[in-house]
Amino acid sequence: MRPNRYPDNAWAAVLLAVPFAGLVIFYLWPLLRTVLLSFSEGTAFTGYTITGFGNWQRLFDGDDIWRALVNTLVYAAIVLLGVPIAMVVAALLHQRGLRGRSFYRTLYFIPVVTMPVAVAMVWRYIYNGDFGLLNEVLDAVGGPTRAWVADPDTALYAVAVVGIWMALGTNLIILAAGLEAVPQTLEEAAMLDGAGPVRRFFSVTVPLLTPSIFLVSVLSVIGSLQMFDLLFIMLGRTNPALADSKTIVYLFYEEAFVRNDRPLGAVIALVTLVVTLAVTAVQFRLQRRWVTYA
């Protein structure tokens, strides 16, 4: 046993204790409080007393939560389509000899560093049914025009498109980093074996990129399951499409902060947690089939 082993451990413990304390104070303690709140009744002023499963029953007896769950999962599924899109863009940007690569990367990253509210406002104008840019364009080419974010048939999809566009930058950066890590030698070996660029991409690059693809997918789904801001800004509260587009977190906001029903809000927050954990667990389970850890 070397003499400096314990001091090292002690230091590690001290350094780990700080973030751990943060985790306990800012995540675990509030989480515990949320669990307690979900079984309570009362208001912020009168205080909350634990009464049992009433709030849970109230939530699952109603239609709202089921509709919100379906909407949220549909939204997450659509935004997941952004991952292959990001892969294609990343591969294109990774081509050898491409000029202005950092320029393009910056361009794709701009939506990520822009405030979601500002993004949503701009897209609202694009989607506007009366004066919107999208309808102008569609009108010119004879396509169908409509009030994209006020029509219950299209609102959720219209918002999801913005979700994909906003996430593209982050996805791209992670995938680009993954691409950099693909050893040149393997590509060259495949080339010597006579593989064309498309074959090389699918047989060499993609398998080695799977850990990055997996990470991007998991983060994308988690982000989508917690979507609120785009919906809040792009639809607004008297939108006829709201009922058919409401996500779980939007429902959480309505119950907890508009109707002041904090206990019911706590239930919804916990449902979101469970759903997110479940979906993520499924993803982790499935990854064994397709993710290659080199």
Added chain:
Amino acid sequence: MKSTKTLIGLAAAAAVLTLAACGDNGASAGGSDGGGDGEEVNLTFATFSPDQEPAIRQILDVFEEENPGVTVDIQIIPWTDYWSTLQTSTAGGTGPDVAWMLGAKIGQYIDGGVLLPLDDAFEESGLDIEKYPEQLVDLFVDDGTTYALPKDFDTIGLWYNKALFDEAGVAYPTPDWTWDDVITAAKALTKPDGSVYGIGAPMDPQATYYNTIYQAGGEVISEDGTTSGYDSPEAIEGITFWTDMINVHHVSPTLESFADTESVAQFMSGRLAMLTTGSFYAIRFANDEYSSQNFDVTELPGGAQEATIINGIGNVALASTEHPEEAARLAVFLSGEEASRISSETGTVIGSYEGTQEAFVDAFPQFNLQAFLDQAENGVVLPVSRNTDAWASREGEFLTPAWTGEQTVEEAAGNLANAMNEALAQE
């Protein structure tokens, strides 16, 4: 690469936890300074209107002058955060000393026992309770105790675009117009190409359908605040007036259109010839060149009877303050004669204290703002109950199918009445 997997797992866990932690919120807002009994007293006053800040500062300057040793800081909390911040900070004892309050919200604060009674401070101020609009005073009185006094009021009027009326050769609206006059004019004003609509029929309770429900002789909530009035024939008639504008007469843009571009913005861009909305928009219209030149306003058209929704903001003192005496005095002062006069003169809002209101009319001579004052006597106070938000937040959800024409008004209003009665039963 086991470590990559672990990292992904950690990242996922952190992302998942973020939201769950939101449920138990710990919002806090700046509070009062500690150290009580000395000469220096510092109070915090919370409001949600940046537009009114200049007028408020002016009022506070007068207060500080009259009360040496007391200073007041304004804390502006945006509307979207105002109520949750005020509620949590007050419940946590770190709230402001004095704050803006609405009739729709005060019930919960009174039940929670977090407000200071203002009766003594009011008596001391020498103000006359008779000089306030009675309906609004009642909003803030519970069991004979006054918790706030209205600092201002607003009513709804019929705004119209003179240029569009001239173009169509239609006579301007007058105070004696009826519902039918509005419909006839709206038809004449609507252009077939869809560039101009006769009137805006947004699903906006305070500006549109609450008014017509009461004009039809109906009510949103029963007098005692225990049952919904939405399923009465009169209420249905009041709502139908608006849904017909869209679905039968085709003289208003659709609800979808209002979701994309809010009604006031459509009105200000010359797409609507008429819009019923509040006196609180006078300042915005006056500051816009097109609106200032072309808009004017008159009283709402009458149905079976005359009615306009009246609402006002009150000032409350919070029981958690360390300086109850000064806080109560400030709350009363902010709703007093001097404050009312400054509010009116700056054209900010209609001051609530009788005798100070003419100044508001004079502030923007291009509009006939007298119409808002004349209607106050027919004012029906914005309907409230102990927990107004519990049902008011569902109105839009249930009435949407009536506005889009998917359900009859009877059906939609009936469903809303059921949901509202359920919410009221829990109060």
